[in-house]
Amino acid sequence: MKRIYIALISLSSLFLLNCSDDYLDKNPISDVSEDSFFLTASDLELYTNSFYLLLPNSSSRNEIFTTDSQCGEIVHNTLSDLMTSSRIVPSSGGGWDWTNLRNINYFLENYEKCEDEAAKNRYGGVARFFRAYFYFGMVVNFGDVPWYDKTMEADDEDLYKARDDRQLVIDNILEDLDWAIANMGDEQYLYEVSKYTALALKSRIALFEGTFEKYHGISGHEKYLEAAVDASQELMDNSPYLLYGTGNPNTDYADLFRAETAETSEVILAREYTEPLTNGHRANYYTLTGSQGTPGMPKMVANSYLNADGSRFTDLADYNTIPFSQETANRDPRLSQTIRTSGYTRVGQSIELAPDLSFTITGYHLTKFVTGSNSDGINQNTNDLPVFRFAEILLNYAEAKTELGTITQDDLDKSIGLLRNRVGMPGLTLANANSNPDSYQEMFYPNVSGNNKGLLLEIRRERRVELYMEGHRWNDVRRWKAGQSITLPLRGIYLPGPGEYDLDGNGAIDTVIYEGELPAGQIEGAKYFQLGTDVELSAENLIDPLPGFNDRTFNEERDYFLPIPIQELQLNPNLTQNPNW
Template identity: 45%
Template sequence: MKRIIIASMTLLMGFTACNDMLDLQPLSEISQSDYFQTETDLQLFSNPFYNNMLNKSPYDRQSDLYVCQNLPDEMLGGTKRTVPASGSGWTWTDLRRMNTLLAYADQCKDENAVIKYKALTRFFRAFFYFEKVKRFGDVPWYEVELGSADGELLYKARDSRELVMTHMMEDIDYAIANLPNKKKETSSPYRVNKYAAMALKAQFCLYEGTYRKYHQLSLEGHDYKYYLEQSVAAAQLIMEDSDYPYKLYSTNHPESDYLTLFAEENANMDEYILAIKFDYGLSIYHNATAHTLVPTQGRPGLTRKMVNTYLMKDGTAFTNQSGWQEMSFIDEMKNRDPRLSQSIRTPGYTRIGTTIVLPPDLSTSVTGYQPIKFVQDPKASGGNVDRNDRSTCDLPVYRYAEVLLNYAEAKAELGTLTQADLDKTINLIRRRVGMPDLNMGTANASPDRYLSEAETGYPNVAGTNKGVILEIRRERAIELNQEGFRFNDLVRWKAGYCIGQSTYGMYFPGPGAYDLSGDGKVDVTLYANGTPKPTVSSGVAYEIGKEIILSGGDKGYIYYHKNIERTPFNEVRDYLYPIPINERSLNHNLTQNPGWNDGLSF
């Protein structure tokens, strides 16, 4: 059993698995007179939801667009993905806590507090189940606190995702109706308010609608269009709210605003709807800066595919240029979407708060495209920001840009998108960085080949809105880079084949000296395998085939993972995770997800 200290008392919570639940001490055996009597009690009891459930490291989630030194099992595929004995996301501790609060909140004498914290709890219950549905598909729905006497419910079968989604909609609509909505109550972006509930609804309805559309999943109840319409409506509530209007952060500096937004100590209240607070004085940290700068922390890098996705500054596709496949780093970085130079080190890069020009560091990035998003001023965090786990910039959970992207995508998939819709969503995002507007007619008349081919894009996108859907996906990948969305986006779009694609980096035509910073000085010297290491007056020398692996042997793209065994994405199996063996052994009513063999035959 797990112990959770609340108001100096210990409540036995449990619920990590069915057998944990059978060993619980019923809450009724603990005197209720000391609990749930005041708003403070309800707040203290619900505070762990924030810490336990919100993702505090979205910046390191790998995909076809962003990789680290060690690839996750999802990207290795094949036998690297097995059915675990336990865990793997099949945990229910937080849900039990939610249902406990909902069961006893009425003991509080403050009716307004009861409504507020029930709404908060139902927000987190919808959040909890969204994570479960994404991971497992069908899951058991529980809305009451269970104890050892509830064996029939403990060992019930999985409920359909339609039933779970229906209850999630009930929860989130209650949260929207009852969470704080006055500006004075929502001045902090660190507490859930009605706008965060709207953002969650727009997010999970977009996920469900597109998942059902592209997986051709038809269930009794609502169709994919219903969920897309609900996503549009929820996003629109935020976009048209006059009490507390959100907007994109901008200081009219398109060359730096995007980067600054994510490096600031404090979440921007105009754009961040919900954020996670980090603070040097309180010793609350994350690891984003060191993750990028310290060679032992993952060596992350954007892939060549991601870099190719960024448009030219004039709005044309980079991949329409002659010779783009073998373009040098200096040349490929010229005249690009300004978010590229605010996402990775490009020629002329200087870190926030410094004046020294820094080239990409190939010793800390396996692709050479070294990320700078969430990298703080070196003077931040008491001057220790470069150390492991010493970053203090707040991390976004929901921000206004994502809401705009959700709205545009949902309407495009429904076939109801207009140019006016693009002007108040995608084009606002583009204007922040000085990019030209997206024209719907032009995009649909000539869909970008790079985004539609199987090797680099989404061949299953079709219809009259094909071009604009592809462009919205491009915008989503770029704007939400390193915010933890990409893997789940590929799942809902039924584009899992992207996960197994090559993780190429920078292109090098062969041995030689290269200037990567644009200052005229040599930053990297590559020398042929087996030859003596040259003496260099500046920069670092790397041996091809040993310290730097290239896709073509002595030339080509950096390909750190070239010799790592990988298996293509399993279209039957890999869109859902397996139910752990121990859970199915305890509860024979739990069926296994398709394609996963756990050796159990009942």
């Protein structure tokens, strides 16, 4: 964010670097007196700019993308600690960090010294948004956590209180967001928090909590689902947002994610990456080199994309043994706008490129967020990354209403129907979905039941497809209590043994799988991979990206939460550890 990052250079020296990492530190500011600060709109803006550091980023190791790899939605050549059940209780750290909260609470205790009412409403809303954002992350990771809405001295008894019930924390989160929604103006910002961003976060949090409580057996979940519907409905009916589209179903979805400046019609909040003020992100480098884990889409995700006529790909008897170029033909256009398929070209180029097994461990070669070749170096992507977009709101609305049992065909048409219409897909019919639930989707979500079972499965499919690679999947798995889904076999494309392959279907051999010695007289333009060394195949002749990790487990009584660090339990004897850690 150009303006924001400039402000952070000076702000960090005044506030952040003078704050201890310990929440107990009494003095957040040593260089600036609160009596001489918090007096103008500029003061409030300068301080709140630091809160944007809480948002996910995609520099370094691609935080946005690797969130999905944590649960196998993107496959790397190494698995996360979650996927290998190798997480341990840390001695310290481990995400139990309250520094950001103290900075936010300190602001909220002082910002009303400013006499500019409009500024107080705006930046008071920004601070409450980020307190809600911070606490949502803590609840998602740890469950019950202490609620603090003030800064404290070292002798404050509340520092040693027990964890508060998650519903109390969520209720306080929603109260903060409601304040922001009511008091912030109607201005629309792309890189800054607005009342619309607060509505989007409320929609996300309320849906998470409503479904988490339902599927984890906690009573009282309905009020959160209703809050998700209300927040989503408000954005759908009374905001400037809609789905981006130019009428081209074969490019509009892809263009949304490679736009240098995010499409303000759909993106509610974005991260801006602009040289030379900040490093870019590395979407290109991530997918086009062998040094970033060779990421790939797993076959179980690729299988979830419908056929272009709306029928289910996995209803085909041979869906696991169809050659790649045929498998990816005539499918939901979002598939060919997320991975390399026949006819794929780089932005600004005309050369067709096949999937490259050098850079993707599954053969499903990711292209989402990938731009032109001038951004192929480390951290050289400057296309914006969405943090909230309107498509998520439509999905939240449809899911919350379905979980409440109040969904209608009209609701589907103005939510899921719009998403499918953008890519030229048939809409979703309520009666048809419920009359014939998809057994393939049931494999991921065996605890879905009731009259709307088939529809819920379809909405979850839609969410997986539409939001793929945007960092939502692990939270979805947690709230749906679908942890066993991450133990399913990780597979890639179908390759029936050694041979010559035309993966992009253009009539030329582009991939050769060989055994033993590298063949003489190699085919020009083809890439060669040794079976058993470069590529492993399963018994079904699907790429087996990690053959040593096929027997994975997920502990339903432990793994949805992180453990509280040992040091924190020693410092506060009123804290209790999460179950089975």
